[in-house]
Amino acid sequence: xxxxxxxxxxxxxxxxxxxxxxxxxxxxxxxxxxxxxxxxxxxxxxxxxxxxxxxxxxxxxxxxxxxxxxxxxxxxxxxxxxxxxxxxxxxxxxxxxxxxxxxxxxxxxxxxxxxxxxxxxxxxxxxxxxxxxxxxxxxxxxxxxxxxxxxxxxxxxxxxxxxxxxxxxxxxxxxxxxxxxxxxxxxxxxxxxxxxxxxxxxxxxxxxxxxxxxxxxxxxxxxxxxxxxxxxxxxxxxxxxxxxxxxxxxxxxxxxxxxxxxxxxxxxxxxxxxxx
Numbered sequence: 001x002x003x004x005x006x007x008x009x010x011x012x013x014x015x016x017x018x019x020x021x022x023x024x025x026x027x028x029x030x031x032x033x034x035x036x037x038x039x040x041x042x043x044x045x046x047x048x049x050x051x052x053x054x055x056x057x058x059x060x061x062x063x064x065x066x067x068x069x070x071x072x073x074x075x076x077x078x079x080x081x082x083x084x085x086x087x088x089x090x091x092x093x094x095x096x097x098x099x100x101x102x103x104x105x106x107x108x109x110x111x112x113x114x115x116x117x118x119x120x121x122x123x124x125x126x127x128x129x130x131x132x133x134x135x136x137x138x139x140x141x142x143x144x145x146x147x148x149x150x151x152x153x154x155x156x157x158x159x160x161x162x163x164x165x166x167x168x169x170x171x172x173x174x175x176x177x178x179x180x181x182x183x184x185x186x187x188x189x190x191x192x193x194x195x196x197x198x199x200x201x202x203x204x205x206x207x208x209x210x211x212x213x214x215x216x217x218x219x220x221x222x223x224x225x226x227x228x229x230x231x232x233x234x235x236x237x238x239x240x241x242x243x244x245x246x247x248x249x250x251x252x253x254x255x256x257x258x259x260x261x262x263x264x265x266x267x268x269x270x271x272x273x274x275x276x
Contacts, residue, residue: 001044003212004275009079010040010212011272014241015265016075016088022261024092027100030251031145032072034176034209034236039076041215042141051081054108060138061127063112065120066145066174067101068253074098074107082109118151120144121171125157128169128229139223143172147179150188155200161229162201169229170222171202174209176238178249197231209234242267 001009013036021027043049048060064073071091078085083097090096097106101115111127114120124142131138144154161169173193181187190196194204203225207214215234222230238252239245242264256264 003216006037006040006044006212008272008275009044010037011241011268011275012079013040013072013075015268016078016085017071018242018256018261018264018268020071020074020088020091020098021255022258023089024100025255026092026253027071027255028068028253029071029242029255030178030238030245030248030253031066031174031176032069032075033240033242033245034238035069035143035174035234036072036075036240037210037212037215037236038143038172038174038234039072041212041219043076043080045216046219047141048138049080049109051109054082058136058138061111061124061140063120063124063127063140063142064102064114065124065142066117066148067114067120069143069145069174070098070100070102073102073110077107077109080109083107117145117148118153121154121157121161124169124171125161125166128161128166129164131168132164132166139168139170141170141172143174145179146173146175146177146184146190146193147187149173149190149193150184155196158197158200158202165201165227166229167226170219171197171229171231172209173231173233174236175233176236178238178247178252180249180252182249193233197233201228203228203230204233205230206233207235209236210240241271 017032128140245251
């Protein structure tokens, strides 16, 4: 896809986030929206995956370590063809397969169940190591939250990845600077994130995570790096794309009501039309 097509698809992914959390009357729209452009780029430009064969052995792997942003993940998977887009409205409904956090046993396209913050990167490191041991070419991608990297297990995994020179591993940190209780600086500052990852032998790229030119350049650079893993620190806006959600910590884990849903969808519709 070119930049314009990616921007249009990101609008559709954002519509899926708003619609699914509204239907569920719960969920995490803020961090899903901040990462919507990353989800879009992964599934429509970067990942070697096949919706018709979601378990193919040589597919690229993706682990959503910040599993609460499943609404964004599901919206990208649905639009990529892993399951019907209309099923997004079944998010968190009893008996349905789109749970509040990713479930690898029941949701097509999901490589790893996640939700316990801090654990996903360890799994991704194991996947990357497995590819090395088996001499396979697939790459492993892991999306973490900036609040999530306050967890110690993240840094154990980073230490191992750097030590084993896992250049087939790409970590993305969604740095929207907000977590459930406030700014990440107020809660427990992880800054400077770049210097911490450099200390664990990572190649570090810092970008505007809501700009597709920046995203494209960073992902291409990451593929060229040899002998060490790469981390992309994606500076984003929590609630990106919805005026009343942008930069508001209260939208970390709250679903839009009927009026908020109407306004949000109108804004996204206008944003999509402006791209045509």
